[in-house]
Amino acid sequence: MVMVSGIPSFTEPFNEDECMGEVNRDIVAIVDDDDAVRDSLRFLVEVAGHKVEAFSAAAEFLAADLRHIACLVLDQHMPAMTGLQLAEQLRTTNPAIPIMLITGSPSPAIVARANGLGIEIVLEKPPAEADILNFIAAHKP
Amino acid sequence: MAIPPSTTADPVLPGHALQQYWRLAETACNIGTWRWDPETDAFACSTPAAALLGLPGTGAVTREQFLARFDPADRDAVALAIGAALAGRDATVDAMPAGPDGHVGQLRLVGSIAPVAAGQPRHVLGLLFPTPRGDAHNAPNRLLRAIVASSDDAIISKTVGGIITSWNPGAERIFGYAAEEIIGQPIAILAVPGLENEMPSILDRLRAGEKIDHYETTRIHKNGSVLHISLTVSPIYDDAGRMIGASKVARDITAARAAEVALRDAEKRLWEQHQELVHVARLSELGQMAATLGHEVNQPLTAIGNYLRAGQRLLAADDPANRPKIEEAIRRAADQALRAGEIIRRLRTLARRGESDPRPEPIAVIIEEATSLAEIEARQRGVHVQVEPDQSGQQVMADRVQIQQVLLNLIRNAVEAMDGQTQREVLVTTAVLADTVEVSVADTGPGLPAQVRDKLFQPFVTTKSSGMGIGLSICQKIIQSHDGRLWVEANPGGGTIFKFTLRLTPPT
Structure with a gap:
């Protein structure tokens, strides 16, 4: 777990742990249609010392530049496109991005589908802080 | 000898001259004599009396046999007169003899107790003769008697003092008393305890010239049960125009009354069942909402x-510069706690039980409250619910929770109707008409097949694979109990529009 003091600055373009030849994958993406959940996740993850980019819809995320995305914190229940539908598309375009799926009702069907798509972890709402931050720490270079 | 035999010297006709006078009168006026000895119950009749009554001879008969010679309808009156004579009063009664009409016509019987010497048994002496012609019009004729005897209604006459003087078979049937046990009794026997004053007041009203016509009241049956009767009372006048009694016709309306009460009870039970059904439907609504709102509260x-x-992390860093960020975290957390509370509150309102509680509410508030829950559910299914808020500022008389129930149902139906469609929108609008507001819930679904639309508001009609199909029938009952109307129209742009009206109420 990363402990920091104060709020990290987002003006630095690159992280020290830059991988050779590639742009820094140091941004945690959050996709959730609920304003409060999204804002609070961003707040927590930023306080924990990570850079965050938040999206209120799946389409918005898929249209963004994903080269800096280290990992994805994804809500399942969203109108238009669900978390699993997003994950399915992402697996075809950016299969390397690790995904944490958060759902209010982790039914066996959702868990099975998540496993099928190779989603790293499925969390039930409300998720524990440690589970979120451990996931991010594990998948951020 | 024409004088009835006696075991003792007859004090009525002591002298020879009197006997001669009597024989002349007897023949000239067709007067019979009779004598009753209560000790032996022997009735002796003179030859004319036996002839008038159709008795085979002058031999003694019992009182019962004597009475049997009178028309059944008059026997009580005759017995009463004989009883009155025995009690020391002069008695007079007009009665028809038994048997076919015409052979003698109405008879008058008079009697009185014979003066007796000490130690002599008492007996009653009397005369029997055709009712004088001038009096005949006072006596009821056979037709009237037949009507009275065959009437289903009780037909009773009574004296001004309230003593019952006639009692037909209808009265026997309705009140349970036989004529012989009640004639001569006060009419107050029939009064419901505590209401005895009503009867004299009826007589007072009659005297005042008032008509008592189909007056509904209660009386008591011989067995103690309360009867509901409809009473028509007419005064009886003598030749001088004085009221000497009253004749009343009483119709037993107990059964009709009981049917009325049963109908009211049934209506009340039906209303209670309706309330219960509305509540059960709301609970089933609640069950569906619970899953939705469980997710909603999780947010x-x-x-x-x-x-x-995050606040905990910032505190752990022990850096004064973190303070504004910590405050922000706490403030935002508190805001979200309120949001959770609001969701729970709405769910609780929906679970409320009890009678419909209509009160004046602004249209805008009703619609907002009602659509807020439905919107949550619709959003989770990826459907946008657009609500055009009411701008009129008018109020309706409505039970908020029940209207919420209706709108939840209509919006859920709309959402479910659009499953698998590309264009999925629900539009809720209100329009104020003359004295009502019309609320519309429109969807962009495939529309309703005609055969479903016709039966839409019957219970257990559903196009859905799940659900009991009681939703719309309940909705309609709720709206009807609000004096409104719920109906369905085709959406001109494709889909279905459900509309209902609520009555406007002047702002308080």
Whole structure:
């Protein structure tokens, strides 16, 4: 777990742990249609010392530049496109991005589908802080 | 000898001259004599008396046999007169003899107790003769008697003092008393205890010239049960125009009354069942809403957890510069706690039980309250609910929770109707008409097949694979109980529009 003091600055373009030849994958993406959940996740993850980019819809995320995305914190229940539908598309375009799926009702069907798509972890709402931050720490270079 | 035999010297005709006078009178006026000895119950009749009554001879008969020679309808009156004579009063009664009409006509019987010497048994002496012609019009004729005897209604006459003087078979049937046990009794026997004053007041009203016509009241049966009767009372006048009694016709309306009460009870039970059904439907609504709202409450809980964990981290760093950020985390967490509370509050309102509680409410508030829950559910299914808020500022008389129930149902139906469609929108609008507001819930679904539309508001009609199909029938009952109307129209742009009206109420 990363402990920091104060709020990290987002003006630095690159992280020290830059991988050779590639742009820094140091941004945690959050996709959730609920304003409060999204804002609070961003707040927590930023306080924990990570850079965050938040999206209120799946389409918005898929249209963004994903080269800096280290990992994805994804809500399942969203109108238009669900978390699993997003994950399915992402697996075809950016299969390397690790995904944490958060759902209010982790039914066996959702868990099975998540496993099928190779989603790293499925969390039930409300998720524990440690589970979120451990996931991010594990998948951020 | 024409004088009835006696075991003792007859004090009525002591002298020879009197006997001669009597024989002349007897023949000239067709007067019979009779004598009753209560000790032996022997009735002796003179030859004319026996002839008038159709008795085979002058031999003694019992009182019962004597009475049997009178028309059944008059026997009580005759017995009463004989009883009155025995009690020391002069008695007079007009009665028809038994048997076919015409052979003698109405008879008058008079009697009185014979003066007796000490130690002599008492006996009653009397005369029997055709009722004088001038009096005949006072006596009821056979037709009237037949009507009275065959009437289903009780036909009773009574004296001004309230003593019953006639009692037909209808009265026997309705009140349970036989004529012989009640004639001569006060009419107050029939009064419901505590209401005895009503009867004299009826007589007072009659005297005042008032008509008592189909007056509904209660009387008591011989067995103690209360009867509901409809009473028509007419005064009886003598030749001088004095009221000497009253004749009343009483119709037993107990059964009709009981049917009325049963109908009211049934209506009340039906209303209670309706209320219960509305509540059950709401509980089933609640069950569906619980899953939806469980998810909805998880959102603020998630946010609260995130903000508080972040605040904890900031505190642990022990840096004064973190203070504004900590405050922000706490403030946002508190806001989300309120949001969670609001969701729970709405769910609780929906679970409320009890009678319909209509009160004046602004249209805008009713619609907002009602659509807020439905919107949550619709959103989770990826359907947008657009509500055009009411701008009129008018009020309706409505039970908020029940209207919420209706709108939840209509919006859920709309959402479910659009499953698998590309264009999925629900539009809720209101329009104020003359004295009503019309609320519309329109969807962009495939529309309703005609055969479903016709039966839409019957219970257990559903196009859905799940659900009991009681939703719309309940909705309609709720709206009807609000004096409104619920109906369905085709959406011109494709889909279905459900519309209902609520009555406007002047702002208080």
